[in-house]
Amino acid sequence: MIFSKIKVLRSHGKQYIPDLNDVTLTEEFRGRPVLTPTDDMSDVEAAATLCPTQALSVAPFTLDLGRCLFCGECALRAPKNIRFTNDYKLGSTSREALVVTPQTEKIEFHPENIRPEIPQLFSHALKLRQVSAGGDASVEMELNATGNVNFDFGRYGVEFTASPRHSDGVVITGPISKNMAEPLDICYKAIPDPKIVIVCGSEACSGGLFSESKAVDRSFIENNRVDLWLPGAPTHPMTFIDGVMNITGKKQR
Amino acid sequence: MNYYITDNTSTQSIALKDIPEVEYAALYEDLSERLKQEQYHIAHYFARPEQSRLMFYLILLDDEKHQIMVARFAMEYYDDIALPSLTALHPAVHPFEREIAELYNVEFGAMPWKKPLRFDENRRCRTSTIDTYPFYSIEGDSLHEVNVGPIHAGIIEPGAFRFTCNGENVLHLEIALGYQHRGVEDEFVATDNRLRQTLLSESIAGDSAIAHSSAFAMAVERLSNNKTSQRLQAERTIALELERMAMHIADTGALSMDVGYQLGQVACEALRTVTINTTQAWCGNRFGKGLIRPAGSNKPLTSEKIEMIRKNVEEVGRRYAEVSDDIKSSPTLLSRFEQCGIVPRTEMHRIGGVGMAARASGLGRDLRTSHPFAAYSTKLNHESITQHDGDVMARLMMRCQEVSQSVEYIKQLLATIDTTEAVPAPNYEQTLAPEHFAFGLVEGWRGEICHIAITNEEGKIDTYKVKEPSLHNWLALALAVRGEGISDFPICNKSFNLSYCGHDL
Numbered sequence: 143m144i145f146s147k148i149k150v151l152r153s154h155g156k157q158y159i160p161d162l163n164d165v166t167l168t169e170e171f172r173g174r175p176v177l178t179p180t181d182d183m184s185d186v187e188a189a190a191t192l193c194p195t196q197a198l199s200v201a202p203f204t205l206d207l208g209r210c211l212f213c214g215e216c217a218l219r220a221p222k223n224i225r226f227t228n229d230y231k232l233g234s235t236s237r238e239a240l241v242v243t244p245q246t247e248k249i250e251f252h253p254e255n256i257r258p259e260i261p262q263l264f265s266h267a268l269k270l271r272q273v274s275a276g277g278d279a280s281v282e283m284e285l286n287a288t289g290n291v292n293f294d295f296g297r298y299g300v301e302f303t304a305s306p307r308h309s310d311g312v313v314i315t316g317p318i319s320k321n322m323a324e325p326l327d328i329c330y331k332a333i334p335d336p337k338i339v340i341v342c343g344s345e346a347c348s349g350g351l352f353s354e355s356k357a358v359d360r361s362f363i364e365n366n367r368v369d370l371w372l373p374g375a376p377t378h379p380m381t382f383i384d385g386v387m388n389i390t391g392k393k394q395r
Numbered sequence: 396m397n398y399y400i401t402d403n404t405s406t407q408s409i410a411l412k413d414i415p416e417v418e419y420a421a422l423y424e425d426l427s428e429r430l431k432q433e434q435y436h437i438a439h440y441f442a443r444p445e446q447s448r449l450m451f452y453l454i455l456l457d458d459e460k461h462q463i464m465v466a467r468f469a470m471e472y473y474d475d476i477a478l479p480s481l482t483a484l485h486p487a488v489h490p491f492e493r494e495i496a497e498l499y500n501v502e503f504g505a506m507p508w509k510k511p512l513r514f515d516e517n518r519r520c521r522t523s524t525i526d527t528y529p530f531y532s533i534e535g536d537s538l539h540e541v542n543v544g545p546i547h548a549g550i551i552e553p554g555a556f557r558f559t560c561n562g563e564n565v566l567h568l569e570i571a572l573g574y575q576h577r578g579v580e581d582e583f584v585a586t587d588n589r590l591r592q593t594l595l596s597e598s599i600a601g602d603s604a605i606a607h608s609s610a611f612a613m614a615v616e617r618l619s620n621n622k623t624s625q626r627l628q629a630e631r632t633i634a635l636e637l638e639r640m641a642m643h644i645a646d647t648g649a650l651s652m653d654v655g656y657q658l659g660q661v662a663c664e665a666l667r668t669v670t671i672n673t674t675q676a677w678c679g680n681r682f683g684k685g686l687i688r689p690a691g692s693n694k695p696l697t698s699e700k701i702e703m704i705r706k707n708v709e710e711v712g713r714r715y716a717e718v719s720d721d722i723k724s725s726p727t728l729l730s731r732f733e734q735c736g737i738v739p740r741t742e743m744h745r746i747g748g749v750g751m752a753a754r755a756s757g758l759g760r761d762l763r764t765s766h767p768f769a770a771y772s773t774k775l776n777h778e779s780i781t782q783h784d785g786d787v788m789a790r791l792m793m794r795c796q797e798v799s800q801s802v803e804y805i806k807q808l809l810a811t812i813d814t815t816e817a818v819p820a821p822n823y824e825q826t827l828a829p830e831h832f833a834f835g836l837v838e839g840w841r842g843e844i845c846h847i848a849i850t851n852e853e854g855k856i857d858t859y860k861v862k863e864p865s866l867h868n869w870l871a872l873a874l875a876v877r878g879e880g881i882s883d884f885p886i887c888n889k890s891f892n893l894s895y896c897g898h899d900l
């Protein structure tokens with residue numbers, strides 16, 4: 143019995159990422175896109191027609207990461223104009239900053255939008271309550287992964303709680319299904335002030351594929367101030383970690 | 396009774412007019428008899444409006460003859476008659492009849508548990524809402540109820556669980572779902588953009604993105620009479636097995652966590668990371684989104700990627716086997732997992748359980764064997780793994796054995812890939828046969844996934860139906876916890892790991 147455990151331990155070795163500020167994802171990962179206008183924009187036009195969430199626009203030439211599902215199809219249609227990099231630092235305090243233009247060299251975090259109480263109170267410990275409201279389980283699994291043995295975000299004091307009463311904010315995933323609109327609201331109200339709101343995943347940012355669905359109710363987003371927008375389909379654990387480190391003042395992009 | 400008969404290797408769709416239209420009485424008679432035998436089970440049964448009628452479609456699977464049998468019957472839209480309920484005889488039909496009743500107010504005579512299935516936005520009956528779900532309750536001085544959800548304590552999807560307990564023991568659990576309903580089926584129909592439809596299929600259940608998008612691709616390829624190459628089919632099969640590995644390992648970790656077995660938990664977390672990072676290094680997404688596309692692929696394997704995948708799965712397989720050995724040799728773990736959450740084979744059959752959970756109870760539901768598709772029908776000689784005890788341990792051992800089987804399959808299939816053979820780019824423009832019916836039947840890691848697409852006279856998809864294996868297996872979970880201590884609910888739940896969004900659509 144003990145030998146089988148030693149075996150597992152030995153194979154397991156050391157798994158945690160020593161420095162969460164020094165992570166490079168595989169080249170294949172589709173993160174921040176780079177847009178390059180050309181005289182002939184017909185490829186971009188074709189890509190924009192195909193884009194499943196109207197994230198891509200030709201005039202002006204922009205790509206809205208809050209809508210984008212990172213399928214990469216536009217970059218294949220218009221390789222001269224659109225290229226996805228493996229930059230995972232996609233979060234921002236501003237919804238508008240998620241709209242990539244040809245001038246974008248990084249996603250601006252806009253730290254001036256951070257309410258002063260957030261770094262004051264939460265820089266050492268931030269406990270979050272997660273609410274899935276129509277999320278497809280992939281974003282949820284990535285959020286779970288932030289606390290796993292590899293990422294171990296808990297070492298920075300960021301953890302998920304079982305009760306809203308014990309938390310400092312809410313992380314919303316999914317387009318917000320109508321049937322979850324009320325439970326989400328109740329949960330949010332149960333969190334003591336001051337509290338922060340993080341929307342995680344492009345579906346949560348814009349509704350994604352379900353933005354027009356009758357079964358979705360986005361009023362929570364309209365009625366409440368969102369502190370952090372995190373695109374992705376799903377949001378990579380590193381995107382979440384980077385966003386939360388920035389908003390709590392643990393680092394500056 | 397007359398059925399249209401086909402199988403899962405067919406590359407064609409079915410003209411609607413070729414699907415025999417039968418009388419409900421004949422269908423009722425036929426199903427009453429057939430469903431008694433394990434050989435048959437229903438892949439899907441749904442209704443849709445066609446002019447002034449409501450047309451019901453039935454897809455019945457014959458596991459022994461490997462056949463897919465399709466029939467339909469009609470009801471005048473304003474007919475006020477009650478159809479005798481099949482649920483009363485065969486609880487396996489329950490979720491289907493519940494859905495039809497919810498959406499179209501069809502009266503099923505003598506149907507037990509006539510309750511809304513998912514509080515669909517299109518439901519006819521508007522009197523009930525999700526927060527007034529009619530939970531079953533048992534009166535008694537010694538009983539109490541425990542309500543959990545819709546929001547749960549972890550980072551998971553929502554669903555409402557109501558336990559009726561006698562002391563510590565669960566007498567009854569009822570699960571009310573629908574919180575995740577996003578209108579997936581409607582969104583398929585609302586667009587003509589095939590890429591958008593593909594992405595929808597990937598987001599039906601994110602943990603089964605590869606399986607659901609494969610089912611979609613198969614349905615669309617049948618509608619456009621598209622024969623995919625052996626290579627593409629092998630690559631899809633590799634992706635499916637990678638998804639199975641990743642989720643089985645994740646669930647092993649989750650079960651370990653719930654019994655305080657931290658070593659197993661962290662080892663599995665790390666191994667799942669390696670597995671999904673392998674998928675990411677192949678296609679750019681840890682869940683395989685972007686990998687499966689109709690008629691082609693954007694991410695054909697290269698020789699470097701083949702080597703990378705082979706190396707990684709071998710390593711994961713080796714280390715995971717050590718964890719599984721450790722579980723088997725730890726009495727404290729066995730005492731938690733064994734004889735807990737039992738669903739006997741007869742019950743599994745009665746309720747129509749599918750997939751891995753059914754196989755853990757000895758019921759061999761596995762489309763890879765009964766209705767082989769992709770490389771399972773050509774390159775692999777798949778033999779289903781089954782267990783017999785139907786307890787948490789059996790479901791865990793299913794995972795342990797299936798992971799090593801997946802490792803072998805992936806290695807075998809990687810060896811068959813000839814990277815010089817061209818793989819076409821995906822095709823989002825293909826025209827679909829008008830007034831046709833096509834299915835996609837795929838064994839995902841949870842079990843049987845069934846997608847149905849029906850086109851109108853212009854060749855546009857005007858009905859899209861999705862069935863997630865969880866539709867059947869949620870009831871298995873409810874039965875599993877009966878008589879167990881309520882504190883064993885978490886491990887029972889994790890041993891199934893069912894999908895909320897796949898159920899709620």
Ligand code: SF4
Pocket residue numbers: 189192193194195196197198205209210211212213214215216217
């Ligand atoms: S990658 Fe984003 S912008 Fe490009 S087609 Fe896909 S969803 Fe649209």
